Amino acid sequence: MQRRWAGEIDLGELQRAGGFLLIREKGAPRVDTAMAQAQRTDSGPALLVRPDGYIAWAGPDVRTNGPDGWYAAWRAWTGPSAEAVHARR
Numbered sequence: 001m002q003r004r005w006a007g008e009i010d011l012g013e014l015q016r017a018g019g020f021l022l023i024r025e026k027g028a029p030r031v032d033t034a035m036a037q038a039q040r041t042d043s044g045p046a047l048l049v050r051p052d053g054y055i056a057w058a059g060p061d062v063r064t065n066g067p068d069g070w071y072a073a074w075r076a077w078t079g080p081s082a083e084a085v086h087a088r089r
Contacts, residue, residue: 011038020074021049024062031062035074048073 014021014036022031024039025046031037040046048057048070057073066072 014038015049015051015053018051020051020056020077021047022062022070023047023049025060028062046070050077 011021011023017036020035022033022035022037023046024031024037026040026043028039028046045058045060046062046064047055050056056077057070059068059070062070064070
């Protein structure tokens with residue numbers, strides 16, 4: 001199996017930890033969230049990856065807010081109960 005890397009981080013290792021994974025576009029600063037994060041090394045879009053490895057969201061920028069942003073997609077997949085877990089971290 002070919003390994004995918006984002007900088008020096010093995011994405012397979014991040015996914016094994018469970019939970020969603022936010023992959024920021026190249027050059028984007030970290031997002032204020034307890035969610036696991038990595039940064040792209042190419043010019044591709046920002047991604048929100050579900051725990052099963054499927055893409056839940058793709059967009060030009062992790063700073064996109066509103067209904068087109070990664071946070072709205074995360075909420076759509078996890079529901080309001082995720083807010084409580086997110087806030088406790």
